[in-house]
Amino acid sequence: MEEEQRLNIKKEKETWIDVDQFDVVLLGTNFIESILAGALARAGKSVLHLDKNSFYGGFDSSFTLSQLATLLEESKDVKDPIPPYLSNVIVTDNSKIFEEEERLEQERKDKEEQEEQERKRLEQEKEKQTEQQDTKDDETKGGEGEESKGEEQQQEQTPIVKKPIKKTLHELGRFFSIDLAPTLLYSRGSMVNLLISSSASKYLEFKSLDQNYLYAKNTLYNIPSTKGSIFKDSTFSLREKRLIMKFIETIRELTQPTENEQDKQEQEKKLEELNSKHDGNFLKLVKSFGMTELVESFVLYGLSLIHENLESISLKQGVESVQLYVSSLLVYGTSPFLVPYYGCGDIPQAFCRLCAVYGGTYVLQRSVESLSFDENNILQGIKCTEGQPIKTKYFIASPAYVKTLDTQNTYPTITKRYSRFIGITNKKLNNTLEQSFITLPPNTCSNKNVINILQLDSICVPYLKGKTLYHFTTLSEGESTAEEDLKSSVDNFFANNTQEATSTDKPRLEWSSYFNFTFETLTNDIKEKNVLNKDGGVLVCSDSPIGSTIDYASQLEEAKKLFEYICPNEIFLEKVPEPEDIVWGEAQ
Amino acid sequence: MACCGGSGNNAQPTFNDRKSTSYLHLFKYIMVGDSAIGKSNLLLQFVDKRFTPNSEFTIGVEFGSRSINVNNKQIKLQIWDTAGQEKFRSITRAYYRGAVCAMICYDITRRDTFESLTSWLSDCRKFSCGDVTIVLIGNKTDLDSNRQVSTQEAKEFAEKNNLLFFETSAKTGHNVDLAFEKSAELVLEKLQKNPELNGNNVSVD
Numbered sequence: 001m002e003e004e005q006r007l008n009i010k011k012e013k014e015t016w017i018d019v020d021q022f023d024v025v026l027l028g029t030n031f032i033e034s035i036l037a038g039a040l041a042r043a044g045k046s047v048l049h050l051d052k053n054s055f056y057g058g059f060d061s062s063f064t065l066s067q068l069a070t071l072l073e074e075s076k077d078v079k080d081p082i083p084p085y086l087s088n089v090i091v092t093d094n095s096k097i098f099e100e101e102e103r104l105e106q107e108r109k110d111k112e113e114q115e116e117q118e119r120k121r122l123e124q125e126k127e128k129q130t131e132q133q134d135t136k137d138d139e140t141k142g143g144e145g146e147e148s149k150g151e152e153q154q155q156e157q158t159p160i161v162k163k164p165i166k167k168t169l170h171e172l173g174r175f176f177s178i179d180l181a182p183t184l185l186y187s188r189g190s191m192v193n194l195l196i197s198s199s200a201s202k203y204l205e206f207k208s209l210d211q212n213y214l215y216a217k218n219t220l221y222n223i224p225s226t227k228g229s230i231f232k233d234s235t236f237s238l239r240e241k242r243l244i245m246k247f248i249e250t251i252r253e254l255t256q257p258t259e260n261e262q263d264k265q266e267q268e269k270k271l272e273e274l275n276s277k278h279d280g281n282f283l284k285l286v287k288s289f290g291m292t293e294l295v296e297s298f299v300l301y302g303l304s305l306i307h308e309n310l311e312s313i314s315l316k317q318g319v320e321s322v323q324l325y326v327s328s329l330l331v332y333g334t335s336p337f338l339v340p341y342y343g344c345g346d347i348p349q350a351f352c353r354l355c356a357v358y359g360g361t362y363v364l365q366r367s368v369e370s371l372s373f374d375e376n377n378i379l380q381g382i383k384c385t386e387g388q389p390i391k392t393k394y395f396i397a398s399p400a401y402v403k404t405l406d407t408q409n410t411y412p413t414i415t416k417r418y419s420r421f422i423g424i425t426n427k428k429l430n431n432t433l434e435q436s437f438i439t440l441p442p443n444t445c446s447n448k449n450v451i452n453i454l455q456l457d458s459i460c461v462p463y464l465k466g467k468t469l470y471h472f473t474t475l476s477e478g479e480s481t482a483e484e485d486l487k488s489s490v491d492n493f494f495a496n497n498t499q500e501a502t503s504t505d506k507p508r509l510e511w512s513s514y515f516n517f518t519f520e521t522l523t524n525d526i527k528e529k530n531v532l533n534k535d536g537g538v539l540v541c542s543d544s545p546i547g548s549t550i551d552y553a554s555q556l557e558e559a560k561k562l563f564e565y566i567c568p569n570e571i572f573l574e575k576v577p578e579p580e581d582i583v584w585g586e587a588q
Numbered sequence: 589m590a591c592c593g594g595s596g597n598n599a600q601p602t603f604n605d606r607k608s609t610s611y612l613h614l615f616k617y618i619m620v621g622d623s624a625i626g627k628s629n630l631l632l633q634f635v636d637k638r639f640t641p642n643s644e645f646t647i648g649v650e651f652g653s654r655s656i657n658v659n660n661k662q663i664k665l666q667i668w669d670t671a672g673q674e675k676f677r678s679i680t681r682a683y684y685r686g687a688v689c690a691m692i693c694y695d696i697t698r699r700d701t702f703e704s705l706t707s708w709l710s711d712c713r714k715f716s717c718g719d720v721t722i723v724l725i726g727n728k729t730d731l732d733s734n735r736q737v738s739t740q741e742a743k744e745f746a747e748k749n750n751l752l753f754f755e756t757s758a759k760t761g762h763n764v765d766l767a768f769e770k771s772a773e774l775v776l777e778k779l780q781k782n783p784e785l786n787g788n789n790v791s792v793d
Binding site for chain 2: 055056203204205342346349350352353356357359361362363364366
């Protein structure tokens with residue numbers, strides 16, 4: 001008994017960590033922490049990466065339907081939350097009603113079918129009887145034989161005809177991967193480039209979207225993917241098409257990659273000219289083309305995908321955004337966008353795996369209780385919720401953790417809030433391709449800000465058989481709730497009950513939720529300070545800064561800056577040699 | 589423990605040789621189970637016919653591949669290692685994705701590693717999508733004198749949970765090839781019945 005106890009104590013010690021010194025400790029496995037962990041381990045730093053949750057990614061994770069429902073339900077009870085958090089949660093689950101309706105409908109159909117069969121059988125019998133009456137009495141026996149055979153056959157057939165039991169939404173939902181904050185990746189964007197250059201892409205699978213749309217004047221306009229498709233398009237007038245092409249050509253000339261020094265100088269000169277002509281403002285540049293209202297929103301909301309504070313977007317930013325869009329076309333598919341097959345939550349996991357492969361230690365369900373500093377306010381180490389203290393030079397976490405753990409120093413942040421809607425329907429929107437991205441410019445459905453809609457089916461989301469998943473995202477200002485921000489656009493596209501769905505031919509919402517997503521980010525200014533401020537080894541990184549739900553450029557930049565601070569002069573996520581390229585036991 | 593590789597250190601095949609081999613299917617295999625039961629060594633034994641005693645988990649190596657012939661079809665097995673994330677039960681869900689076969693391993697000389705099987709099994713079923721083939725591997729038969737888990741008991745566990753079962757030695761190579769070959773046969777059989785098992789997606793590289 002004593003022996004057993006001793007062994008148990010020994011075991012407990014062993015299950016906690018046998019190393020008590022690391023170069024870097026990170027808390028939280030969200031995007032920035034995970035990318036950073038991968039980069040640091042790759043550069044040879046010893047890394048301990050913790051997360052208080054039992055899963056990777058925190059709010060950047062992808063959830064099954066039941067996990068999502070639980071998470072939303074739990075968010076309702078949180079009083080005075082600190083970011084990141086979900087609020088104003090409304091969940092509507094009509095799936096059972098629809099499934100019951102479908103079952104009754106099926107029963108009715110089955111009954112009709114049965115009656116039809118019965119009617120046919122009786123008719124046949126009648127015919128036979130008439131035939132039999134025509135024939136002689138001694139042949140009747142044979143007729144009976146045939147009839148009983150027919151019955152037998154029918155009896156055999158009945159169980160085969162029985163349809164397989166349809167899985168309910170919640171049964172299928174066990175395998176869904178739904179993002180709280182889905183993000184599209186440009187095929188030629190910085191995240192895809194990094195995934196390729198670091199070879200972390202081997203841990204992920206991607207799907208290409210089919211089509212992007214602009215919703216204006218109650219019409220879905222294709223945002224064309226090629227020159228050819230612009231000219232085939234029937235929604236724009238010839239003059240409008242010329243304007244679009246002229247704009248794209250101008251951008252292309254400005255940004256075409258070139259090796260030639262002279263061409264490069266030429267490009268820079270042109271950009272400089274435009275810059276001074278339009279006060280470095282993108283909106284002014286667009287206005288100078290004299291476009292119609294429709295073409296203008298097409299360019300501002302369809303081709304450029306930075307929409308926040310439209311008036312203050314710099315010419316350079318806007319041009320780069322359009323250039324990124326155009327150069328990402330036809331890389332992996334007709335749309336410029338990719339989505340990770342199992343949700344965006346797999347991206348941080350890919351970098352965590354990379355970190356682990358390079359010796360990083362991972363412990364889930366473990367948080368940091370306190371930090372210790374010396375008399376000069378320099379970090380000495382951390383203490384976890386259990387186990388021995390751990391020495392470390394750097395501690396990195398998101399604002400919420402750092403603010404509670406390090407009260408001696410101040411870490412100013414800004415809070416951002418998005419309104420979100422997630423819906424699962426029985427079918428896709430009419431006249432759209434399956435995997436689509438739809439942009440709603442301001443004031444289309446009494447919306448103040450741009451609304452982004454992502455439509456995905458089982459091609460992009462595994463196990464979503466026969467259903468379509470929708471994400472609506474818009475920046476939320478002031479105190480407005482997600483429902484206030486998004487309800488009119490949601491009602492514009494979807495039906496809430498079967499009656500409405502039948503009369504309007506709209507997809508029917510089977511499960512849906514409105515919620516606000518609030519998180520903290522560092523402003524660019526603070527980001528600089530964070531890196532320059534040698535405040536003794538405690539570094540802050542933003543919460544899931546989903547930006548405008550397009551690409552991860554800002555997260556990457558932040559991770560890179562923190563990396564360069566810790567590892568100056570080292571390569572950020574150098575390519576990992578392919579396993580097939582490693583030659584075992586052979587000298588060069 | 590003396591070094592006792594299956595083959596000597598000279599004239600080893602290289603991974604480069606195998607790269608050129610064409611194959612009909614690529615199967616993703618994953619290894620799970622407690623720390624220090626020889627998962628990486630099983631992988632290395634199968635892929636490279638070698639054994640590294642007292643190996644700390646190998647930095648920078650995460651999976652190995654080998655092509656084998658199954659029913660006259662060339663199949664490339666890509667076997668993924670846990671990269672040490674099993675130590676604190678912190679394997680990413682992404683690790684399980686797309687795997688057609690999971691090898692759940694324990695050490696026949698350590699009872700506790702056998703006791704952990706139930707939770708590894710439940711993780712495999714929960715996180716691998718679809719019809720994953722699961723193989724139970726009792727490793728270290730070369731240390732039979734220290735055995736703490738009987739073959740019979742493990743066999744019953746495998747039968748109860750519908751698993752293939754092999755006792756292996758990553759050190760001597762005993763049963764290692766067989767375990768991979770037999771499981772690949774089963775995966776291929778399932779795949780022929782349901783071609784959707786091994787879906788194709790865009791890979792960016």
